[in-house]
Amino acid sequence: TQTGDEYCRLGRSAVSIRFRGHDYYGDLNSMLPVAILAGGLAKRLRPITDDLPKALVPVAGRPFILRQLDYLKDQGFEQIVICTGYRAGQIKDVVRDGSASGLDVEYSEDGETLLGTGGAIRKALPLLGREFFVLYGDSFLPVDFSPVEQAWREHALPGLMTVLRNADRWDTSNVLFERGKIIEYNKLEPRPDMQHIDYGIGVLSADVFDRCPSAEAFDLAVLYHELSTQGLLGGFEVFDRFYEIGSVTGLAE
Numbered sequence: 001t002q003t004g005d006e007y008c009r010l011g012r013s014a015v016s017i018r019f020r021g022h023d024y025y026g027d028l029n030s031m032l033p034v035a036i037l038a039g040g041l042a043k044r045l046r047p048i049t050d051d052l053p054k055a056l057v058p059v060a061g062r063p064f065i066l067r068q069l070d071y072l073k074d075q076g077f078e079q080i081v082i083c084t085g086y087r088a089g090q091i092k093d094v095v096r097d098g099s100a101s102g103l104d105v106e107y108s109e110d111g112e113t114l115l116g117t118g119g120a121i122r123k124a125l126p127l128l129g130r131e132f133f134v135l136y137g138d139s140f141l142p143v144d145f146s147p148v149e150q151a152w153r154e155h156a157l158p159g160l161m162t163v164l165r166n167a168d169r170w171d172t173s174n175v176l177f178e179r180g181k182i183i184e185y186n187k188l189e190p191r192p193d194m195q196h197i198d199y200g201i202g203v204l205s206a207d208v209f210d211r212c213p214s215a216e217a218f219d220l221a222v223l224y225h226e227l228s229t230q231g232l233l234g235g236f237e238v239f240d241r242f243y244e245i246g247s248v249t250g251l252a253e
Helices: 012-017 064-074 088-095 116-128 146-155 220-229 248-252
Strands: 034-038 079-084 104-109 131-136 159-165 175-178 181-185 196-205 233-238
Touching: 034 064, 034 116, 064 079, 064 088, 079 088, 079 116, 088 104, 104 116, 116 220, 131 146, 146 159, 146 196, 146 233, 159 175, 159 181, 159 220, 175 196, 175 233, 181 220, 181 233, 196 220, 220 233
Parallel strands: 034 079, 034 131, 079 104, 159 233
Antiparallel strands: 131 196, 159 196, 175 181
C-alpha cells in the first residue's frame, strides 16, 4: 500500500506547468495569502497543551497566534488561512474572522484524521488560490517578508524556501545552499555538509500539489525535498535567527 509520502512526487512530465512565478493574477500591491500550519498535537509542550492548542499558548500574556497575526498585519498581509487540527474550535473561538487584527481569516480543518503539514495545505488550496506563503504556527520570524515574495517572483520557480546559516546551532541543519541556490533540502536524512536550515517561510504554487493525495496525511518536507532535487525550489537567505514556541526551551526564549 502506498502512503502519501511515497507517491507525492513531481515527475518531469509535470515541470512544464510549474513555472508561474510571474503569473500572479491578484493585486500586485498586496501581499500573497498566507497559510499558517496550526494543526499539530504539540506533544513536546505537554502538559501545557493537554487542553490547549499550541497556537493559543500564552506568550507574554497573549495567545501566540494573536501576536503572529499582528506581525503579519504589520507586514502588509491581508488574507490568512489557518490550517487547524488539534482543538481547532478553540483557535477559531479566539481568532474568529480576524477583523480584530485587521485581517481576513479563514479556516481549513483537517477533520477527524490529522493530515500532516502537506495534507493540510493540500486541503486548504481552494481557500489559498494559486500561490501563497506557508508559515508554521509555532514560529516567530523577525524578517521583512516583502523581499521574500519579490525573490520568489524573480526565481520564477514553483517554490521558494528561506534559509539561515545554522551549522547545527539552533537545530539540525537540513539544507545544502551554495552560491545562492538550494542544492538539496532533506529534513529526514540531513547530510553532514548541510550548513543551512529551513527558516520557516515558504512560498508555493498550488500546482506542486497536483500529484499529492487529496485526503491523506503527508509531510510538507517530502514535497520540499522533491522540489529541491529537481531544481524547482528557489532559496532566499536570511540572517536573523528564528524563534519558536514548539518546545519548552523555545517557549522560554
